[in-house]
Amino acid sequence: MIEPYTQKIFFVDNELLADLKQDSIVEYKNFMTPQIDSRMIVIPDLSAQQINELITYVPATEIRVGNVLAKTGYTNQFGPLDEFAGDHxxxxxxxxxxxxxxxxAKKVAVKNIEKIHIQNQDQSDINVDGSLKAPVVSADASFKRKTSEEENAINEKILSLAAEATGGEPDLAAAEEILTFYDLHKDDMFRSMYEMRRIKSNTLLRHDFTLDxxxxxxxxxxxxxxxxxxxxxxxxxxxxxASVVNKSLEKSQTALKLSIVVEF
Incomplete structure (x- = not known):
């Protein structure tokens, strides 16, 4: 039912589909057009076996008509679509x-968090203290947004993940396990750090980069x-x-951009 490449799940029932088909046959056909990374699930049609399989990926409380779930990166579990950005x-x-x-590494820290407005590619700069400054591209008031409590919580959670350690020689075997477990060998960001630390003739001391x-x-x-x-x-x-879906659409317009420093 849920394939490894499935990223989104839409829960519907026959009544909703019938209403949609009656309202607009064009919208109905577009809605039912399959996507490789999406799964449309008609809840009343599920067998007991299918439900048991489904709850290995999805919390039982999230299986309801009208709900949309997303797979957070680097896991096989699905959660509310409107929480994807922060969770990911x-x-x-x-x-x-x-x-x-x-x-x-001796230290991994976030220097800055930016909120990127995807459609217009303008930026709202968020300092590490969580405050929101005016967009760096435009000073127009329409681009200014207050950081919601939810966004502040996400920023604080990210900042809390900063770490310090004694530092030392790279444990390449442990790093390889992490890359393999999370299937990161094709991810340039993760792989490049691994490759740089493999070099013994010129030891890496610091790396500043952006996680966009x-x-x-x-x-x-x-x-x-x-x-x-x-x-x-x-x-x-x-x-x-419907409220969750609308919130998801609103959040889809922005993305986080982290400025990170790693010291060895």
């Missing part, structure tokens, strides 16, 4: 910290997914899950 950012940085410590999650957000919220979310918002008719 914290998990990716946490794994990065683990890899750096395995490679002998823009492409991660674009892959999760591609045009087809956004179109399906808009339909979900419509057919949920203002219910709780």
């Amino acid at each position: 950012a914290t998990r990716k940085f946490r794994i990065w910290v683990q890899l750096c410590i395995a490679l002998g 999650l823009t492409q991660d957000m674009k892959r999760m919220f591609d045009a087809s997914t956004k179109a399906k979310l808009k339909v979900m918002s419509k057919i949920c008719k203002g219910g709780i899950d």
Whole structure:
């Protein structure tokens, strides 16, 4: 039912699909057009065996009509789509910290967090103290946004993952285990750090880099997914899950960009 490449799950029932088909046959056909990375699940049609399989990936409380779930990177578990951005950012940085410590880092810290507005590519700069400054590209008031409590919580969680250690020689075997376990061998960011620390003739002492999650957000919220979310918002008719879907659409417009320093 859930394939390794499945990234999104849409829960519907026959009543919602019938209503959508009656309202607009074009919207219905577009909504039902399959995506490789998405799974449309009609809840009443699930067998007991399928439900048992499903709950190995999805919390039972999240299996309800109108809900949309996303797979957080580097795990096989699914959670609410509107929480994807924060969950993915914290998990990716946490794994990065683990890899750096395995490679002998003395310190891994976030210098700055930026919120990138994907559509316009403007930036709202967030200092490490969590405050929000005016966008660096435009001073227009329309670009200014207050950081919500939820966004502040995500920033604080990311900052709390900073680590210090005694430092030392890289444990390449441990680092290799991390790369293999999380399937990171093809990820340039993780692989390049591993390769640099393998070099013994010129020891790496410090590395400043940027962890930009823009492409991660674009892959999760591609045009087809956004179109399906808009339909979900419509057919949920203002219910709780419609609110979640609308929040997901709003969050799909931004991505986090972390400025990170690693010292060895």
